[in-house]
Amino acid sequence: MRITMRNLIICIVLLSIAAPALARVPEQTWMSVLLDGRKIGHMLDTRKVSGDQVITTQSMEISIERAGISISFGNEETSTETLAGKPLGFVSRSKIxxxxxxxxGILRDDGQIDVTTEVGGAKQTRVMPWPKGALLAEGLRLSGARTGLKPGAQFSDLAFQSSSLDAVEVHSLVRDSESVDLPSGRRELVRVEQNIKLPGMASHTQAWVDADQTVYKVIMPLMGFNLTMLACDKSCALAPNQSTDMLTQMLVHAPHALSKDELAHGIKITLQATDNSEPLTITQTDEQRLMDASSGRATLNIMPLLDGMPGSGEDKPIAADFQPTDWLQSTAPEIVKLAKQGVGNAITPADRMHNLQEFVRHFIRNKDLSVGYASALEVAKNPEGDCTEHAVLLAALGRASGIATRVVDGMAYTDHYAGKDNVFVPHAWAQAWIDGRWQSFDAALAGFDAGHIALSVGDGDPWRFYSGLGSLGRIRVSAIAPLVPAP
Incomplete structure (x- = not known):
């Protein structure tokens, strides 16, 4: 159980989307990356004109702590475009x-992209359509330059994210100039508000630029933190990072200890936003029903599914829920072999998933917080990690056994964690399509219970857990009651 690294990864990548949506002519820009005012890393942005092409590279390195254990993350995004901003290709490298x-990715003349992905030693190739109108770094720079910085000016762009292979709309609104504190001193800059429209949520950023539209500062409030990039010189950007433990700030206290009966039979829980920036984004599953939602508040009924119990009517799985992905490599020989071992003699999908859940629980011998985010194949080869590694391996083994699965991102209750009592902690687990409903399985804990709050579901790809990001870090629990009254 831990704060999931992928959530911070997405936030950092979104910061890198905000910067190129504005013009920046300098060939090299260093920036310091801060989390709630504490330095956690740096970013280097380079732009090079080579003949009739523009090559832009954004590289970022950060480190944070989880319960005293340091986690490092590096990301490099390189885009190749024409002088007019037409996309030609891209490369995204991430290391956790x-x-x-x-x-x-290489763009073809017919509007398709030849994509090659390498995750956990497994290489996959495919062809997919380029999102119509999507831009890379130079195209975004040129769009901002054409609009100018007159207060009240607005413009919208479709920014392609090479890490997730999709595009998001970025709407920018130019505000007045103001004096801004920077590492190099105070500077008069124009503030630009940006709204990044992600699936299931919207992310709001602010950027400060000079008359040439060079970006000097970007702030993104997300997950209850302020992520900031500040332009500075190389020595400032590469200065030592400061110790930053996110875990203690992400714990959500329960009003009282949850009883065994409540965890086994269900709870009614009311969640309240800790600020008024955005409504809470809570997903509905066959085990979690949204009973009431108002501005900044959500009431849920959470009940574990027992054998024969109907679900709440979630959509049936689609073909993709059975198939391998870059992070759930269910057809890899190593995964297929483990799935056969884990299933044993079980026949029904329910029995297979229960066996696989127990198998994964014992297979991952080293419960290690230092693993940032590993794919299922990486876990199969090196069985260590925490909740995310348990979830992706279990989901992949389920798919290898012919069962539709998905990965859930949310929070789970524990009576004691990191020196705190009765708290909900960021967590991940798996769901499988069993007897006509999506049923949860948690190999990292003792199994699924009503103490699990689902925020988003996905295919294990760490870049696609947008839904729920706007709620994680902004939640407090105001009330909990048992669904089944005590006798």
Whole structure:
């Protein structure tokens, strides 16, 4: 159980989307990256004109702590475009605690992209359509330059994210100039508000630029923190990072200890936003029903599914829920072999998933917080990690056994964690399509119970857990009651 690294990864990548949506002519820009005012890393942005092409590279390195354990993350995004900003290709490299993933894309004349991904030693290729109108770094720079910085000016762009292979709309609104404190001193800059429209949520950023539209500062409030980038010189950007433990700030206290009966039979829980920035984004599953939602508040009924119990009517799985992904490599020989071992003699999908849940629980011998985010194949080869590694391996083994699965991002209750009593902690687990409903399985804990709050569901890809990000870090629990009254 831990704060999931992928959530911070997405936030950092979104910061890198905000910067190129404005013009920046300098060939090299260093920036310091801060989390709630504490330095956690740096970013280097380079732009090079080579013949009739523009090559832009954004590289970022950060480190944070989880319960005293340091986690490092590196990301490099390179885009190749024409002088007019037409996309030609891209490369995205990410490394989390030494685990690397690479995405490469080459645009074809017919509007398709040849994509190659490498995750956990497994390489996959595919062809997909380029999102119509999507821009890379130089195209975004040129769009901002054409609009100018007159107060009240607005413009919208479609920014392609090479890490997740999708595009998001970025709407920018130019505000007045103001004096801004920077590492190099105070500077008069124009503030630009940006709204990044992600699936299931919207993220709001503020950027400060000079008359040439060079970006000097970017702030993104997300997950209850302020992520900030500040332009500075190289020595400032590469200065030592400061110790920053996010875990203690992400714990959500329960009003009282949850009883065994409540965890086994269900609870009614009311969640309240800790600020008024955005409504809480809570997903509905066959085990979690949204009973009431108002501005900044959500009331849920959470009940574990027992054998024969109907679900709440969630959509049936689609073909993709059975198939391998870059992070759930269910057809890899190593995964297929483990799935056969884990299933044993079980026949029904329910029995298979229960066996696989128990198998994963014992297979991952080293419960290690230092693993940032590993794919299922990486976990199969090196069985260590925490909740995310248990979830992706279990989901992949389920798919290898012919069962539709998905990965859930949310929070789970524990009576004691990191020196705190009765808290909900960021957590991940798996769901499988069993007897006509989506049923949860948690190999990292003792199994699924009503203490699990689902915020988003996905296919294990760490870049696609947008839904729920706007709620994580902004939640407090105002009330909990048992669904089934005590006798």
């Amino acid at each position: 605690s030494g685990i690397e993933s690479v995405v490469r």
